Amino acid sequence: MAQCLAASSVARAFLPQQQRCSTRQQRRMSAAAAPGGARRQATVCSAGIKFAKYQGLGNDFILVDNRHQAEPVISPDQAVKLCDRNFGIGGDGVIFALPAQNGTDYSMRIFNSDGSEPEMCGNGIRCLARFVADVDGSQPRQYKVHTLAGLIQPALLADGQVCVDMGEPILKAADVPTTLQPTQGEAVVQQRLSVDGKDWLFTCVSMGNPHAITYGLADGTPIKVDELDLARIGPMFEHNAVFPARTNTEFVEVLTPSHVRMHVWERGAGRTLACGTGACATVVAGVLEGKTERKCQVDLPGGPLHIEWRESDNHIYMTGPAELVFSGSVSV
Numbered sequence: 494m495a496q497c498l499a500a501s502s503v504a505r506a507f508l509p510q511q512q513r514c515s516t517r518q519q520r521r522m523s524a525a526a527a528p529g530g531a532r533r534q535a536t537v538c539s540a541g542i543k544f545a546k547y548q549g550l551g552n553d554f555i556l557v558d559n560r561h562q563a564e565p566v567i568s569p570d571q572a573v574k575l576c577d578r579n580f581g582i583g584g585d586g587v588i589f590a591l592p593a594q595n596g597t598d599y600s601m602r603i604f605n606s607d608g609s610e611p612e613m614c615g616n617g618i619r620c621l622a623r624f625v626a627d628v629d630g631s632q633p634r635q636y637k638v639h640t641l642a643g644l645i646q647p648a649l650l651a652d653g654q655v656c657v658d659m660g661e662p663i664l665k666a667a668d669v670p671t672t673l674q675p676t677q678g679e680a681v682v683q684q685r686l687s688v689d690g691k692d693w694l695f696t697c698v699s700m701g702n703p704h705a706i707t708y709g710l711a712d713g714t715p716i717k718v719d720e721l722d723l724a725r726i727g728p729m730f731e732h733n734a735v736f737p738a739r740t741n742t743e744f745v746e747v748l749t750p751s752h753v754r755m756h757v758w759e760r761g762a763g764r765t766l767a768c769g770t771g772a773c774a775t776v777v778a779g780v781l782e783g784k785t786e787r788k789c790q791v792d793l794p795g796g797p798l799h800i801e802w803r804e805s806d807n808h809i810y811m812t813g814p815a816e817l818v819f820s821g822s823v824s825v
């Protein structure tokens with residue numbers, strides 16, 4: 494179903510293909526003004542829906558330029574099919590660049606590979622910033638993006654990395670949300686949760702989307718990330734009744750206070766190679782538990798993210814890569 498063009502840049506592959514969709518072929522084609530005055534054509538024509546696949550540390554997404562209309566051109570059910578690694582393009586989610594809202598440059602929405610819609614995606618928003626910059630080939634290189642988690646601000650750095658102002662963490666238990674009892678004010682920090690015959694200690698943090706982070710068991714046993722059977726235990730946390738909106742679950746091993754290893758079981762996507770919001774939540778939990786410093790490198794299976802929870806503004810800053818894999822068109 495996918496016509497994939499091997500390509501080293503969106504400028505070489507994505508844009509020429511857009512141009513190949515003639516007026517007669519268009520099913521739902523419109524034009525919209527892009528920043529800098531450039532005219533942009535929509536994503537859908539008879540050749541299918543144009544996409545570009547990006548990855549941030551192996552957390553991979555199908556990106557769709559949906560800035561011509563407010564509603565995503567792909568449904569959650571179609572997203573499930575496209576994300577299938579055998580019968581589709583393959584991906585941890587489908588991300589849409591959408592028209593601006595609330596004074597921002599663009600909006601972003603994402604469907605997980607199971608078709609559910611999360612509020613935010615950290616690796617995804619780095620990919621979105623790189624995608625929009627590649628498609629438009631123009632300034633600005635700093636964006637204000639409206640998400641279901643509020644305003645998020647990615648900036649492309651000269652060295653190719655993307656730094657994202659992820660906003661403030663949410664710690665109030667009811668807002669994470671979790672029904673675990675708060676232990677520090679309204680926050681759930683190192684609270685016990687019995688799963689799979691063990692008592693785990695969990696800190697709960699929302700980055701717009703919910704995260705439950707464990708650095709170890711109640712008996713003092715630290716996490717060894719390589720020893721976890723995530724495929725077996727991950728769903729027991731994701732679907733636990735104490736997380737009414739389900740949860741992303743992070744398992745963390747401390748190397749030094751400024752360097753940890755983290756493996757993640759994502760809500761709606763399962764085991765992934767990296768989770769940006771999860772890395773941010775990991776450092777917030779590490780600071781609250783007295784295990785990490787505010788500036789901390791988080792090593793994920795797909796590579797490192799650099800996280801800072803800044804004291805001056807209470808915002809979290811995440812820096813990491815975002816790269817094009819290939820682009821093409823697909824019929825759904």
Ligand SMILES: N[C@@H](CCC[C@H](N)C(=O)O)C(=O)O
Binds near residue numbers: 703768
């Ligand atoms: N991988 C993402 C998180 C994507 C959303 C998550 N699965 C959820 O349902 O909350 C990231 O990099 O943050």
